[in-house]
Amino acid sequence: MPPPSTMARPSRQPDYVRFSPTTPIVIDNGGSIFRIGWAGESDPRVSFRNVVQRPRHKASGETVTIVGDNDPALMKYFDCTRTSHRSPFDANVVYQFENMEYILDYGFERLGATSQVDHPILMTECIRNPLNSRSKMAELLFETYGVPSIAFGVDAVFSYKLNQQLGRCNEEGLAVCSGFSTSHVIPIVKGEPVAEACCRTNIGGFHVTDYLKQLLSLKYPHHISNITWEKSEELKMEHCYVALDFASELQLFQKGNEIAKEKTRCWQLPWVPPTQAEIPSEEELARRAALKEKQGQRLRDMAAARKSLRITELENELNSLEDLLQQIDEVEEPEVLSVLSGTKYFSRQELESAILRVTQSLRKAKGEPLEPEEKTDVPLSEKYPLVSVPDDILSPEQLKEKKRQIFLKTTSEGRLLAKRKRIEEEAMRERQNQLEEEKRLENPELYLEQLHIKYRELCEKIESRKRFKTNGNQNVSGGVGRGERLSAAQKERMRLLTSAAFDRGKGEDTFGARDEDWQLYKLMSKDNDDDDNGQEEDEAELARLTCRLQDIDPNFIPKPDLVQLQATTAEFPKFRPQTAEDFQIVLDVERFRCPEVLFQPNMIGIDQAGLDEMTGISLRRLSFDDSMKDEITKSIFVTGGNALLPGLLPRLEAGIRQIRPYLSPLKVVRAYDPILDAWRGAAVYANSPLFSSQTLSIQDYFEKGEDLLRQYNIKYTI
Known part of the structure; x- marks a missing residue:
C-alpha cells in the first residue's frame, strides 16, 4: 500500500527557473476549474478542479489533503466516507481561505515554484467582488507567498477583450457570462465594464x-x-x-x-448477459451419473442407519411400556396412580394408547402393514380421569396434569361442537343445492329468470347501501337531515348519550357506581352492527349467485364494479430474467x-x-x-x-x-473558446508592457492596507 505522501506529491513543471522575475503568473480562479500559467502563452500550464478533500489513510489513519481530481485506483487506499469535496467558493466569492491556501500551494508546486513566489500575479475574480474577499486574497498572496505585486481582473471582461481583438465583438457590448455557480451580465462601454449596471443571479x-x-x-x-x-x-x-x-x-x-x-x-x-450452459459430452454425462449414483448410495446408507437406530429406539420404548403395563396389572386399582407417579402417564388408558401408537410406529418403520385402528369413542371422563378427582388427594405434579386435562377437555369439547356445526352447515348447503337443482330441472327458464331477478335486487341493495354511507339520504329540497342520515343503531346510540348527559346534569355525577351503568358502553360501541352483518351476508349471497349464473348462463356478464366482491386469489408476478433494457x-x-x-x-x-x-x-x-x-x-x-x-x-x-x-x-x-478565453485574455493582458502600471506592490499594500484595495480598479484598455 503506498504511503500517504505519494498522493500529495504532484508532477512539477521543469522550466520554472527559466522565466525572469518580471514574467507574470496568470491565475484563472474559476468556481469549477483552477488554471495557472505564464503570461504570453496560449494555454495554461496546470488545470485541475477547484476543490479540496481530506480523507484518512486506511492503514496509518493519517489525514491527508487532496486537491483537485486524483486517480481512482489510488483513492481506494483512503477512507472517503466521512469527507467530501469542499470548494473555497460560495456563489463565486472566495470565503474559505484555508481551502484556498491548499489550492494555491498545489497550483504553485505544480507550476514549479518553491516556498516563495517571486513573480507578479494576475488573478481573475467576479465582478463587484466584496472588499473583504479581495483583501484576504491579497493578504494571503503577499504574506504567505511573498508575491511582489498583484492585479485583479474580471474573467468575463478578459474573455470579451480577447474576442474583441479577434473581431468577434465590438468595443461596446454586453458580456453574458454563465459559469459554474453564478451568471453575470456586464455592460461594456468604450472597452470598460460598467459595474453599476451589471446584473447577477445565483444559477449556473x-x-x-x-x-x-x-x-x-x-x-x-x-x-x-x-x-x-x-x-x-x-x-x-x-x-x-x-x-x-x-x-x-x-x-x-x-x-x-x-x-x-x-x-x-x-x-x-x-x-453481462447470463452465460448459456453448453451441452455436456457423453463422458461428462457418464461422470455426472456416476457421481450422482455415488451420492445417492451414500444417502441410502445414511437413511438405513437412521432407520435401524429408529427401530431400536422404538423396540426399547415398547418393551418399557409393556413392562409398565404388566406392573399395573399386578397391583390393585388404588395403587395405580402411585405406580404411574414417576412417569408421564396418569391412567391405564393413556398407557395403552401410547403402546398402540409405538406399535404402529414400529410396524411402519419396519415396513410392515399397519393394523387398522378400532374407532372407539372414549368418553371424555375416561380420557381425562383427573378432572373429577378432588385436589386435596393429588400431588403437585398431578395437580398440574389436572389443569392440563381440564384445558384439553374444554378444547376437545369446543372442537366437537365446531365440527358438529360445520357438518350441519354442509348438510344444509347440500340440501339447498339439491332443492335448487330440482327447481332448475322442473322449469329451467323460470329458475334462470328468478336468479336474474334476485341478482338485480341484491345489486341495487348493495349499491344503495354504498350511496347511503357515502352521501346520506338527501331529501327532495337537497338538504340532508340529521335523522335521515342515521340508522336505527345510530339513533339508539344518540339516545343513550343524551340520556346519560341529562342524568349527569341533575346533580352529583354518580355514573359508573352501578354495574348496570357499564352496560351503556357496550351498547354505545355497537354502531351499524346489524347493517354491517347484513351487508356481509348480501355480498356473500351475491358472490354465490354470480358463480351460479356464470355456470348455467353463458350470456351472463357480471357488473364490473361488483366483480371484486367475488373471492379471488392474489396472483404474484412471475420472475422475469433481467435483460439489457433493464440496465x-x-x-x-x-x-x-x-x-x-x-x-x-x-x-x-x-x-x-x-x-x-x-x-x-x-x-x-x-x-x-x-x-x-x-x-x-x-x-x-x-x-x-x-x-x-x-x-x-x-x-x-x-x-x-x-x-x-x-x-x-x-x-x-459566442466566445471562440468559452472555457479558456478568460485565461487567454488575462495572459495577453499580463504580457502587455503597461501591465506593471495596473498592479499593486507589496510595499504599497503594507503602507496603505485595505484602503488601497478599496480604491483599486483595473483599466482593461491600455
Missing part, C-alpha cells in the same frame, strides 16, 4: 447538473449508485440542449411521435428540462431572474439613450461553460427580442 452549471442528477435518481432509483455527480456532468455536456420554446418541446414529447423518439438518448449501463437510462425530457433552469430558476425553487431577463435589467440600469443601447445590443457576447450548451444562443436571442423594441438591432455571438 452546477444547478443544471444537480437537477439532472435528481431527475435521473428519481426516475431510476435502482441505478442510483451509477448516477454520480461526475457522470451527470458528462451526460449534461453530451446530451442536454436548450429548447427554443420550452412549452412546445414538452408537448412534442407528450405526443411521443417520431421526432420525440429521434431526440431521445439512451445510456447503456454495464451488463438502460433513457434521457428524453431531461435533455432540455435541466438547462431550462438558466431561464426559469423558479423550477428549482430559486426566485431570481433568468439570463434573458437579466439582460433587460442590465440595459434598464444604463443611463444612456436608446441609440447607445442599440449599439450595445449589436454585440451581445456569451461566455462561460454553459455557452457550450446547444440552443443557448437562439433561445437567448429570442428572449431578448421580446424585451427590446420592435426591429431594434440585435446580435448574439
Whole structure:
C-alpha cells in the first residue's frame, strides 16, 4: 500500500527557473476549474478542479489533503466516507481561505515554484467582488507567498477583450457570462465594464447538473449508485440542449411521435448477459451419473442407519411400556396412580394408547402393514380421569396434569361442537343445492329468470347501501337531515348519550357506581352492527349467485364494479430474467428540462431572474439613450461553460427580442473558446508592457492596507 505522501506529491513543471522575475503568473480562479500559467502563452500550464478533500489513510489513519481530481485506483487506499469535496467558493466569492491556501500551494508546486513566489500575479475574480474577499486574497498572496505585486481582473471582461481583438465583438457590448455557480451580465462601454449596471443571479452549471442528477435518481432509483455527480456532468455536456420554446418541446414529447423518439438518448449501463450452459459430452454425462449414483448410495446408507437406530429406539420404548403395563396389572386399582407417579402417564388408558401408537410406529418403520385402528369413542371422563378427582388427594405434579386435562377437555369439547356445526352447515348447503337443482330441472327458464331477478335486487341493495354511507339520504329540497342520515343503531346510540348527559346534569355525577351503568358502553360501541352483518351476508349471497349464473348462463356478464366482491386469489408476478433494457437510462425530457433552469430558476425553487431577463435589467440600469443601447445590443457576447450548451444562443436571442423594441438591432455571438478565453485574455493582458502600471506592490499594500484595495480598479484598455 503506498504511503500517504505519494498522493500529495504532484508532477512539477521543469522550466520554472527559466522565466525572469518580471514574467507574470496568470491565475484563472474559476468556481469549477483552477488554471495557472505564464503570461504570453496560449494555454495554461496546470488545470485541475477547484476543490479540496481530506480523507484518512486506511492503514496509518493519517489525514491527508487532496486537491483537485486524483486517480481512482489510488483513492481506494483512503477512507472517503466521512469527507467530501469542499470548494473555497460560495456563489463565486472566495470565503474559505484555508481551502484556498491548499489550492494555491498545489497550483504553485505544480507550476514549479518553491516556498516563495517571486513573480507578479494576475488573478481573475467576479465582478463587484466584496472588499473583504479581495483583501484576504491579497493578504494571503503577499504574506504567505511573498508575491511582489498583484492585479485583479474580471474573467468575463478578459474573455470579451480577447474576442474583441479577434473581431468577434465590438468595443461596446454586453458580456453574458454563465459559469459554474453564478451568471453575470456586464455592460461594456468604450472597452470598460460598467459595474453599476451589471446584473447577477445565483444559477449556473452546477444547478443544471444537480437537477439532472435528481431527475435521473428519481426516475431510476435502482441505478442510483451509477448516477454520480461526475457522470451527470458528462451526460449534461453530451446530451442536454436548450429548447427554443420550452412549452412546445414538452408537448412534442407528450405526443411521443417520431421526432420525440429521434431526440431521445439512451445510456447503456454495464451488463453481462447470463452465460448459456453448453451441452455436456457423453463422458461428462457418464461422470455426472456416476457421481450422482455415488451420492445417492451414500444417502441410502445414511437413511438405513437412521432407520435401524429408529427401530431400536422404538423396540426399547415398547418393551418399557409393556413392562409398565404388566406392573399395573399386578397391583390393585388404588395403587395405580402411585405406580404411574414417576412417569408421564396418569391412567391405564393413556398407557395403552401410547403402546398402540409405538406399535404402529414400529410396524411402519419396519415396513410392515399397519393394523387398522378400532374407532372407539372414549368418553371424555375416561380420557381425562383427573378432572373429577378432588385436589386435596393429588400431588403437585398431578395437580398440574389436572389443569392440563381440564384445558384439553374444554378444547376437545369446543372442537366437537365446531365440527358438529360445520357438518350441519354442509348438510344444509347440500340440501339447498339439491332443492335448487330440482327447481332448475322442473322449469329451467323460470329458475334462470328468478336468479336474474334476485341478482338485480341484491345489486341495487348493495349499491344503495354504498350511496347511503357515502352521501346520506338527501331529501327532495337537497338538504340532508340529521335523522335521515342515521340508522336505527345510530339513533339508539344518540339516545343513550343524551340520556346519560341529562342524568349527569341533575346533580352529583354518580355514573359508573352501578354495574348496570357499564352496560351503556357496550351498547354505545355497537354502531351499524346489524347493517354491517347484513351487508356481509348480501355480498356473500351475491358472490354465490354470480358463480351460479356464470355456470348455467353463458350470456351472463357480471357488473364490473361488483366483480371484486367475488373471492379471488392474489396472483404474484412471475420472475422475469433481467435483460439489457433493464440496465438502460433513457434521457428524453431531461435533455432540455435541466438547462431550462438558466431561464426559469423558479423550477428549482430559486426566485431570481433568468439570463434573458437579466439582460433587460442590465440595459434598464444604463443611463444612456436608446441609440447607445442599440449599439450595445449589436454585440451581445456569451461566455462561460454553459455557452457550450446547444440552443443557448437562439433561445437567448429570442428572449431578448421580446424585451427590446420592435426591429431594434440585435446580435448574439459566442466566445471562440468559452472555457479558456478568460485565461487567454488575462495572459495577453499580463504580457502587455503597461501591465506593471495596473498592479499593486507589496510595499504599497503594507503602507496603505485595505484602503488601497478599496480604491483599486483595473483599466482593461491600455
